[in-house]
Amino acid sequence: MLYIGVDLGGTKMAAGLVTRDGVILGKASAPTQVGLPHEQILKNMASLIGDVLSETGRTADDIGAIGIGSPGSVDDSRGTVVFANNLYWRHVPVRGELQKYYDKPVFVDNDANVAALAEMVAGAARDRRNLVLLTLGTGVGSGIVIDGRVFGGSHHVGAELGHLCVQMDGEQCTCGNKGCLERYTSATALVREGRRALIDYPDSIIATKAGGNLDNVTAKIVIDAARERDPMAIDIFERYIHYLALGIITIINAFDPEVIVLGGGVSAAGDFLLEPLRRHVKEHIFYKDLPHATVELSPLGNDAGIIGAAMLGAIESGGL
Ligand SMILES: [Zn+2]
Known part of the structure; x- marks a missing residue:
């Protein structure tokens, strides 16, 4: 099974298609465009995920889950960003918005937390x-x-x-x-x-x-x-x-x-x-x-965010 990981930042968002072992098969990025309504930003995120799938010759049927690493405070049980200063977000239902476009489990956590997860799967703490x-x-x-x-x-x-x-x-x-x-x-x-x-x-x-x-x-x-x-x-x-x-x-x-x-x-x-x-x-x-x-x-550099976010889905489906 493959997983989508999205590294959401204040300037850009990067999405990648990742194997259970933390290998990125393809990735793409786009400006976050902070200031747009969150519904639009998350719609753009959904189309970025679509780009990654089509560029790697895959469809949504090939993925087990979507994981997102966001700045700020994240309620992982609800899949909401509670507060993210540099996105100007408060109580944004990331899971709910993305599931308008993908009928898949969506997991959200703080960006540094998911980067730590990436180290466990594919980095210095393998x-x-x-x-x-x-x-x-x-x-x-x-x-x-x-x-x-x-x-x-x-x-x-x-x-x-x-x-x-x-x-x-x-x-x-x-x-x-x-x-x-x-x-x-x-x-x-x-x-x-x-x-x-x-x-x-x-x-x-x-x-x-x-x-x-x-x-x-x-x-x-x-x-x-x-x-x-x-x-x-x-x-x-x-x-x-x-x-x-x-x-x-x-x-x-x-x-x-x-x-x-x-x-x-x-x-x-x-x-x-x-x-x-x-x-x-x-x-x-x-x-x-x-x-x-x-x-x-x-050893992961900027890829840690994508890999770790994808691993949120792999963990929840019992893959890790
Ligand atoms: Zn301080």
């Missing part, structure tokens, strides 16, 4: 049943899989590990609190610290790479400058590792997963990120003499 995914991007997203199932909490708002407090009275967060993990471990955090360094140390490699312009500072520039042994960039990156390790250790202490998977833009730093991080975690973990979660990088 064949494991307990994992936590952290995506290190503009913010820090997270998904928890316990015993092979997404854990979304009791009120459809889990898991927001990016808002674990790691610094009392620390940096102001967009959530209204201070000192959240994502203020220190997102790409945005590296940019913020890089800009501060550029102002204070105009001779640093960060400043040179950014042409002395604050607007040009990126997370990649800061990381590349650290690779080139710029003292300011090394300082920023060591603090980044420190906070990320602190968050990971807290997560391991809470859940004792088999794997912590890191995705998102910053994970492109590869071993430069992974090696010091693993060292820190090993050094500060609670049960030092017992096995603990390994820290791995996601």
Whole structure:
């Protein structure tokens, strides 16, 4: 049986036809066109799914279910998006709308949650049943899989590990609190610290790479400058590792997963990120003499959203 997975984002939506093993047979994307009535956006989603089916020479009869990963808070039992800030959606009946076009089971869950599921099926946590995914991007997203199932909490708002407090009275967060993990471990955090360094140390490699312009500072520039042994960039990156390790250790202490998977833009730093991080975690973990979660990088990239959404359907039909 095959499954459709849709990764719904604020800018674009991507749909794919996926096997039970998480292999994408074909995919297509279209602009989300935020601002249109949700009925129209979901109609467009239905026709995008139609495109994927026809391009792969399949019909709706070939699919077992449709899964959708959406930003925001999702009520998976009702198949509704309860609240999604960047779509301007409140209580949108995604399942009900899509079933106007496809007489198939439709499953909806949070995008980071389904990305965690994708890691279990086809990514860094293949064949494991307990994992936590952290995506290190503009913010820090997270998904928890316990015993092979997404854990979304009791009120459809889990898991927001990016808002674990790691610094009392620390940096102001967009959530209204201070000192959240994502203020220190997102790409945005590296940019913020890089800009501060550029102002204070105009001779640093960060400043040179950014042409002395604050607007040009990126997370990649800061990381590349650290690779080139710029003292300011090394300082920023060591603090980044420190906070990320602190968050990971807290997560391991809470859940004792088999794997912590890191995705998102910053994970492109590869071993430069992974090696010091693993060292820190090993050094500060609670049960030092017992096995603990390994820290791995996601190999899936942007496909995680499509694969994970499709796996919602595979799970419900007993396929996983
Ligand atoms: Zn926060």
